[in-house]
Amino acid sequence: xxxxxxxxxxxxxxxxxxxxxxxxxxxxxxxxxxxxxxxxxxxxxxxxxxxxxxxxxxxxxxxxxxxxxxxxxxxxxxxxxxxxxxxxxxxxxxxxxxxxxxxxxxxxxxxxxxxxxxxxxxxxxxxxxxxxxxxxxxxxxxxxxxxxxxxxxxxxxxxxxxxxxxxxxxxxxxxxxxxxxxxxxxxxxxxxxxxxxxxxxxxxxxxxxxxxxxxxxxxxxxxxxxxxxxxxxxxxxxxxxxxxxxxxxxxxxxxxxxxxxxxxxxxxxxxxx
Amino acid sequence: xxxxxxxxxxxxxxxxxxxxxxxxxxxxxxxxxxxxxxxxxxxxxxxxxxxxxxxxxxxxxxxxxxxxxxxxxxxxxxxxxxxxxxxxxxxxxxxxxxxxxxxxxxxxxxxxxxxxxxxxxxxxxxxxxxxxxxxxxxxxxxxxxxxxxxxxxxxxxxxxxxxxxxxxxxxxxxxxxxxxxxxxxxxxxxxxxxxxxxxxxxxxxxxxxxxxxxxxxxxxxxxxxxxxxxxxxxxxxxxxxxxxxxxxxxxxxxxxxxxxxxxxxxxxxxxxxxxxxxxxxxxxxxxxxxxxxxxxxxxxxxxxxxxxxxxxxxxxxxxxxxxxxxxxxxxxxxxxxxxxxxxxxxxxxxxxxxxxxxxxxxxx
Ligand SMILES: Nc1ncnc2c1ncn2[C@@H]1O[C@H](COP(=O)(O)OP(=O)(O)O)[C@@H](O)[C@H]1O
Ligand SMILES: [Mg+2]
Numbered sequence: 001x002x003x004x005x006x007x008x009x010x011x012x013x014x015x016x017x018x019x020x021x022x023x024x025x026x027x028x029x030x031x032x033x034x035x036x037x038x039x040x041x042x043x044x045x046x047x048x049x050x051x052x053x054x055x056x057x058x059x060x061x062x063x064x065x066x067x068x069x070x071x072x073x074x075x076x077x078x079x080x081x082x083x084x085x086x087x088x089x090x091x092x093x094x095x096x097x098x099x100x101x102x103x104x105x106x107x108x109x110x111x112x113x114x115x116x117x118x119x120x121x122x123x124x125x126x127x128x129x130x131x132x133x134x135x136x137x138x139x140x141x142x143x144x145x146x147x148x149x150x151x152x153x154x155x156x157x158x159x160x161x162x163x164x165x166x167x168x169x170x171x172x173x174x175x176x177x178x179x180x181x182x183x184x185x186x187x188x189x190x191x192x193x194x195x196x197x198x199x200x201x202x203x204x205x206x207x208x209x210x211x212x213x214x215x216x217x218x219x220x221x222x223x224x225x226x227x228x229x230x231x232x233x234x235x236x237x238x239x240x241x242x243x244x245x246x247x248x249x250x251x252x253x254x255x256x257x258x259x260x261x262x263x264x265x266x267x268x269x270x271x272x273x
Numbered sequence: 274x275x276x277x278x279x280x281x282x283x284x285x286x287x288x289x290x291x292x293x294x295x296x297x298x299x300x301x302x303x304x305x306x307x308x309x310x311x312x313x314x315x316x317x318x319x320x321x322x323x324x325x326x327x328x329x330x331x332x333x334x335x336x337x338x339x340x341x342x343x344x345x346x347x348x349x350x351x352x353x354x355x356x357x358x359x360x361x362x363x364x365x366x367x368x369x370x371x372x373x374x375x376x377x378x379x380x381x382x383x384x385x386x387x388x389x390x391x392x393x394x395x396x397x398x399x400x401x402x403x404x405x406x407x408x409x410x411x412x413x414x415x416x417x418x419x420x421x422x423x424x425x426x427x428x429x430x431x432x433x434x435x436x437x438x439x440x441x442x443x444x445x446x447x448x449x450x451x452x453x454x455x456x457x458x459x460x461x462x463x464x465x466x467x468x469x470x471x472x473x474x475x476x477x478x479x480x481x482x483x484x485x486x487x488x489x490x491x492x493x494x495x496x497x498x499x500x501x502x503x504x505x506x507x508x509x510x511x512x513x514x515x516x517x518x519x520x521x522x523x524x525x526x527x528x529x530x531x532x533x534x535x536x537x538x539x540x541x542x543x544x545x546x547x548x549x550x551x552x553x554x555x556x557x558x559x560x561x562x563x564x565x566x567x568x569x570x571x572x573x574x575x576x577x578x579x580x581x582x583x584x585x586x587x588x589x590x591x592x593x594x595x596x597x598x599x600x601x602x603x604x605x606x607x608x609x610x611x612x613x614x615x616x617x618x619x620x621x622x623x624x625x626x627x628x629x630x631x632x633x634x635x636x637x
Contacts, residue, residue: 060502061502062498062501062502081501081506082501082502083501083502083503083504083505083506083507086501086502086503086504087504091502091503092502094499098496098498098499099495099496099499100491100492100495100496100499100500101495101496102491102494102495102559103488103491103492103495107488107491110488111488111489111492111500111503111505112503114485114488114489114503114504114505115504117484117485118485119484119485119486120485120486121481121486121513121517123484124480124481124484124485124486124487125476125477125478125480125481126477126480127292127480127483127484131480131484131485132287132290135286135290135483135484136286136287136290139286139289139290140286143286175503179503179504
């Protein structure tokens with residue numbers, strides 16, 4: 001690339017250094033190190049049970065690794081709670097959708113604005129001045145930036161629990177975007193989607209990564225190899241909690257170690273396109 | 274990227290964010306206000322005013338329970354403790370503080386004591402909400418029950434009641450409950466105070482629920498882990514829910530002393546905590562309408578039962594002795610019935626009916 005961003009994009013935004021985590025006798029992560037560069041899409045692949053979700057949970061703070069350091073912008077964040085990490089700019093989606101099922105689409109996305117809103121109990125109770133103004137400003141942001149991008153205007157007032165699976169996945173992405181994060185962790189965003197939905201979702205991921213408006217660094221856990229190879233700048237492969245290799249999509253795809261890890265499961269992880 | 278002219282958008286969002294979005298709803302609310310503040314108090318006699326005051330008191334207590342259980346997912350079985358803290362704080366302040374004369378003349382003692390009662394009960398509730406940082410569900414229920422027994426049966430009965438050497442009950446001499454120039458000494462005045470407080474607290478809660486704080490509560494109820502990863506300090510917002518619920522409970526308790534000649538621990542038994550939970554189960558969990566429907570239903574059904582028992586008293590005199598037993602059985606039966614046949618409460622039925630009529634004549 002010839003943009004002036006080149007130097008910034010070379011910066012490491014997130015890094016894991018020798019991270020290990022056991023659940024009793026299950027070694028979920030063993031000495032995992034990873035460097036995610038700003039502005040890239042960095043994929044994590046591996047067979048089921050490899051520890052990909054555990055890795056994301058360590059980054060977002062839901063799990064505490066027993067060993068190793070996690071750094072954001074070069075600063076350790078191990079001691080921070082999940083909500084504090086969110087405030088530093090880490091957002092995520094979940095493999096098993098974790099929306100607020102009783103709330104509408106709009107309210108789910110509004111909830112993602114939480115840390116950008118400032119009204120407290122008193123001004124909220126009166127809903128005057130500050131609170132009313134703030135709600136309108138953020139509503140405009142949500143409508144113009146998120147609902148428009150994800151093409152979910154028609155369902156904005158629907159209760160989330162009643163929506164079809166594919167739309168719920170999209171709303172979950174919208175809620176994460178509402179945080180205006182610098183880095184987003186996507187745990188199998190394409191799982192369970194039909195062909196058309198996969199294409200839409202892949203496009204959204206590219207949009208939030210490439211558009212000047214967002215420029216979000218993506219850590220993508222995904223089984224759909226076709227999409228992973230298309231979207232990713234770098235790919236990291238994991239098996240039984242042990243890193244097996246990392247490189248460009250082409251390098252990883254042709255690595256014998258990776259092929260062996262997937263042996264016997266080809267059909268399950270083959271691309272659907 | 275192109276933007277629409279801001280003004281146009283803002284106007285539309287402001288309309289969309291309005292509490293009452295259509296003229297129809299605004300007219301309906303106006304009519305409701307006219308009924309509550311004018312027609313009903315003009316028409317009602319002491320008996321009906323008394324029933325209405327009971328409904329209002331139930332609403333004031335149940336709003337906090339609804340906030341905790343229905344909106345924040347924190348089950349509480351000890352809310353009467355916070356009503357008690359409110360009632361006792363207010364009573365003690367009114368009776369024991371050497372108020373300067375001008376404040377007594379201006380009728381400020383009681384209003385000030387209501388505010389103090391709200392804060393005292395809020396902080397007390399916050400204290401018993403602390404375990405919610407660590408425990409959920411069943412264990413939290415046990416700690417909220419502890420709030421009831423520690424507060425009412427232990428602290429208030431054993432210690433607070435001894436203050437001033439009055440014995441078990443604090444009697445409130447006529448004329449002590451005074452707001453401005455109005456002495457709250459009859460059911461109609463109690464009624465207006467009740468209506469005012471219910472209006473204020475309902476608006477406050479409804480507004481909270483459509484702003485940042487309320488959304489955080491609902492998010493914690495629906496999925497606390499996701500809430501935390503979205504940047505919500507879950508512990509802080511749970512504690513805030515306990516504080517606000519206690520605050521409202523304190524106002525409810527402080528209000529209720531205006532209706533009592535004397536305050537004693539028996540006014541705040543554990544069964545009242547259960548009763549408040551029953552109110553929101555019957556009215557509808559997670560609905561402000563539910564608080565009102567539940568309170569109306571429970572109070573009115575209990576009144577009808579009392580009337581029925583009274584009229585049967587001539588034939589079965591022993592029934593009169595068992596009035597409380599009959600009431601409690603009816604309460605239990607009502608809850609079982611609703612859980613089995615109408616688990617979403619009356620509010621849900623109301624909502625269905627409204628939709629039916631909104632679609633009318635195309636309803637099916
Ligand atoms: N909370 C937990 N308690 C115990 N074991 C866990 C927990 N979470 C994950 N594991 C184990 O860690 C391993 C990795 O799981 P996971 O990260 O979910 O795999 P995947 O790569 O498919 O996302 C699995 O063996 C799983 O059973
Ligand atoms: Mg997983």
